[in-house]
Amino acid sequence: MKKVLFSIIIGFSILSHANAFEGDAKAGKTKAATCTACHGANGIGIMGAYPNIAGQHADYIVKQLKAFKANSDRSDPVMSPMAAALSEQDMADVAAYFASFGRDGSAPAVTEDAASDSSATSAAPVTRAPAKAVYIADAKSGKALYEHGDKARGITACIDCHGKEGNSDVLINPNLSAQHPEYIEKQLKAFKAVTRHNVAMNQISGNLSDEDIANLGAYFKDPAAVGEVKASAAMVVVKSFTGDVAEGKIKAVTCAACHGEDGNALVAMYPSLAGQGEAYLVKQITEFKTGVRQDPVMAGMVAALSADDIQNISAYFASQTLNPAMAETSARGKQLYMSGDAKAGITACVACHSINGKGMDKAGFPSVAGQSPTYLKSQLEKFRTKARTNDTNSMMQNIAIKLTKKDLDAVANYMASLK
């Protein structure tokens, strides 16, 4: 099947070469004046909706312009009228012009004229309104899908056609490197809905879920930043939050001094909030505010927050990734966590905080995995001495009171070591 697709692509490639007009980048520069309003003087689209065409293969650009003009395989209310005004020679020229830039919009190596134009280097910074997060796209899963595909779901690896990190060797297969994620997502959805036509892409995108598409977009935000990934990482990571992550991030700036900008505290006495359950965070912040959980520092910090603020801040920290703490583990710590101590009447922590320590947010059980051991010890001590009493049915107080000082340290260290 992959073979068949390849031969279709290569077939097209030969065809388009045979028909191609020779493009002149210098003439193309003049003709491209109308294009720059959206695609930038150097081919870097000024917004997420306008694709980067800098350093794109000229053959591919020409093919797209023809498709827009014919309103056949690809149609777009903005681009179709634009392309309608272009002759085949114009297309070849503007394609040669945009193809002469680097993928990042850097000045062309050979066409000195274009490089000397100061406006050609004005890659405007892209500002995008943060989307309300329904789920958090995962760049790692995107990369795994890009490089390995997913046989079980009939998804061919994109890398076979689009090349390493989106730099393709086949001229009719577009470069995806340095492309706006929004644009990538829009195109994948258009291929999936078959409003944009291409045999290979219609088939491949037909098997992509919305989460896959968002993950692929996230990967292209910065492909170089995602490390090595295995095929097994292609599982879809869907996290949903009740609050608005983007709003929460804005409100959370006052928390950064102690809990870290991304919820990873830098000082051991402060808890990390990154990756903690959203519902648990809402409960804690609300209870600091009402005094059900008592802490003089936190009470002041959260006094002015509205219910919406609390929900949004919680969603923000819950969406962040925890950098787990380092801690020494011991056999006793693991034993207490996994099995409790029947003789001492200590319930196994695993029953509520789960096997990997991530807790169960829906049931109100917090994540303790990778949390600062200093903080975990301080909380067990507070439950033990009834300085913290906000646990429903005193469930933590009843357990903590049975822990000796040595056991308390051992189990806290074990929790901190979980990932």
Ligand code: HEC
């Ligand atoms: C008013 C804004 C605007 C102008 C002006 C404009 N474009 Fe576009 N262009 C777009 C948009 C929007 C798309 C994406 C359409 C879609 O989503 O399918 C696009 C897509 C393209 C693509 C396809 C890119 C890809 O990766 O598949 C090419 C090639 C292109 N434009 C070339 C040009 C050229 C050449 C000109 C000048 C003659 C031009 N455009 C003028 C907005 C514009």
Ligand code: HEC
């Ligand atoms: C068999 C080869 C092949 C494979 C595999 C493939 N693609 Fe494509 N892709 C193409 C071709 C060819 C086009 C250009 C279609 C056209 O001419 O309109 C394209 C176009 C695209 C575009 C639009 C680019 C633009 O600038 O408009 C995106 C985005 C894309 N592919 C993403 C993917 C992703 C993600 C995967 C993997 C899930 C993938 N492709 C797998 C061949 C392939």
Ligand code: HEC
């Ligand atoms: C000056 C330092 C400081 C600042 C600033 C701060 N906190 Fe805290 N935070 C603490 C301390 C100390 C604790 C531990 C309190 C205890 O021992 O019960 C804590 C605990 C918490 C907890 C409980 C964590 C858990 O695992 O149970 C949450 C939730 C929290 N803070 C949220 C916030 C939010 C939201 C803000 C910003 C509006 C904020 N904090 C600002 C110091 C701070």
Ligand code: HEC
């Ligand atoms: C029956 C369920 C249950 C068991 C068993 C349990 N916990 Fe908990 N634990 C909770 C709940 C619920 C909370 C949160 C209370 C609240 O809402 O403030 C909690 C909170 C904690 C916290 C504070 C977390 C934070 O971020 O502030 C620590 C530390 C903790 N538990 C340790 C333990 C240890 C150690 C054990 C085993 C010896 C254990 N727990 C067993 C239910 C349980």
